């Protein structure tokens with residue numbers, strides 16, 4: 011009965027909702043600064059972000075290193091606990107999950123990481139790496155059944171069946187990423203979070219893996235949160251895109267709209283800085299001043315203060331909230 | 347006189363590699379990391395070297411600097427002519443003084459090239475003192491000058507910082523300052539922007555371009571980012587499995603690529619302006635460098651491979667003025 015209610019609720023609402031999510035790390039000031047009476051500093055890795063992902067959709071999360079993308083992924087999966095805010099999976103509060111519900115969530119939400127070299131246990135065979143999670147989540151009970159399913163998965167991600175008893179070091183980077191994807195699929199997830207899953211790959215291999223992500227989404231109706239710093243990768247894979255800068259989302263909306271006509275000065279700068287592989291396109295340029303804002307005790311106003319071409323007095327006084335711009339997107343800027 | 351000099355340098359390349367080959371003798375067997383690579387770089391020219399990871403870009407760079415660890419490595423064939431002399435014939439001592447003074451290199455990993463226990467200023471200062479023979483105080487002033495030249499804000503305050511106190515972009519600037527410290531006429535930059543975010547990459551690229559003009563330098567720019575070479579380089583060389591497979595002027599190479607690997611690479615890149623459902627990747631993966639296939643090294647992945655490709659290695663031929671490719675599709679007919 012419970013399950014029936016669950017599914018009814020599922021079909022309408024978003025699969026994942028994040029609201030006011032924040033993670034502040036307390037930095038240990040040294041003894042001298044304490045003696046000098048300086049206050050403790052906080053590194054605001056993620057500082058109050060809101061977004062939702064619909065079933066079957068891909069939300070691309072893009073931003074520069076250190077802006078809080080990976081922390082967001084870790085907060086959603088409860089690898090770290092938030093300082094504030096809420097995560098809802100199919101309408102249920104993830105923070106309130108019981109241990110049993112948490113275990114189920116670990117099959118519903120799967121992570122694929124950047125580094126295919128360190129994310130696979132070098133001492134286990136592919137059969138073990140893919141079969142073990144099935145066993146843990148009671149997906150295939152007998153060894154024979156699991157082996158059958160592992161072979162299916164290998165075929166599905168484009169790896170030869172003869173690989174089943176081999177070890178990760180026998181594979182190339184692209185093949186290892188296929189194994190990592192197969193492992194994520196092994197437990198029938200609904201949401202797959204890719205944290206820079208193609209960043210370590212050569213361009214020619216990256217294209218293969220991006221195609222694989224697309225095909226699997228179609229086939230299994232997967233929902234993706236796809237994290238990357240490469241804007242063309244994000245453009246290619248995303249239905250909607252969220253742009254982060256120093257712990258905040260500055261612009262979020264349909265990928266076509268955001269890429270064709272970026273509104274936030276940071277999104278605009280990011281797009282202008284990308285060198286496109288086409289010598290007839292304008293050369294990359296930087297339209298922002300100075301260096302990236304530090305996430306340690308960031309200024310109270312807009313994070314782009316001091317760098318922004320549109321800056322006015324109000325910008326340093328209050329942080330701009332995300333506001334609807336009427337074309338299905340939201341932008342956090344006082345001057346738009 | 348100035349024009350005379352210019353005309354002279356137009357024809358004479360500053361650096362010319364001829365059939366350069368580098369081999370590593372390892373326990374597991376022999377590895378030809380660079381095989382028969384030839385190209386030339388002229389004064390004020392930026393030469394971009396692109397290719398898959400492991401294709402031999404960094405080994406080529408290290409060979410020019412004569413920094414191949416021997417053993418296990420050795421330059422097994424070819425010539426490296428720099429300002430008219432074959433670097434491979436120079437006595438070690440002469441090569442050492444050339445390195446740093448005439449040819450400088452920015453390495454792929456800034457953290458491994460900079461020493462974490464010394465202050466930034468000390469590291470650049472030492473290079474300046476040994477290479478330019480300056481005194482301590484002079485060297486410090488020159489270091490501050492260099493740091494400000496590469497855009498480090500408040501260099502007088504930052505000179506006594508340690509490397510870990512610098513951001514990735516600033517470390518890369520320090521590397522560049524160190525490379526420029528002795529006014530080299532030739533700079534080799536190995537993936538100087540790869541670990542950097544796009545906005546920082548944009549400033550470093552701009553900086554490098556400015557330095558080239560200011561110091562009248564030539565540059566080899568190594569990267570796997572085709573976007574970067576499309577804007578920063580005059581001439582581009584594409585490497586695949588230790589071979590140079592295509593070489594051409596920037597626009598020509600992008601508009602009219604001739605080698606199936608180059609074409610495959612360009613098709614693999616997702617675009618910023620349109621969203622296509624599927625990309626067209628190159629099938630398969632790079633061959634093992636220890637036991638590469640016979641014939642064209644690309645043939646197992648090439649959709650147009652013919653019988654001859656499996657047997658014979660294609661020659662590097664001119665397919666258009668200044669544009670070369672090594673592929674049997676561009677044979678003598």
Ligand SMILES: Nc1ncnc2c1ncn2[C@@H]1O[C@H](COP(=O)(O)OP(=O)(O)OP(=O)(O)O)[C@@H](O)[C@H]1O
Nearest residue numbers: 370379398399400401402403404405406415570635
């Ligand atoms: N010191 C060494 N000993 C043994 N093999 C080496 C050594 N240095 C490089 N190699 C091998 O030579 C080949 C070419 O390596 P190289 O570093 O030039 O590649 P690359 O094109 O620079 O790749 P990347 O894009 O990853 O930097 C590789 O197979 C590499 O493993």
Ligand code: SF4
Nearest residue numbers: 642645648655673674
């Ligand atoms: S020589 Fe043959 S295999 Fe090699 S790239 Fe050309 S067509 Fe393809």
Ligand SMILES: [Mg+2]
Nearest residue numbers: 403404454536
């Ligand atoms: Mg390299």
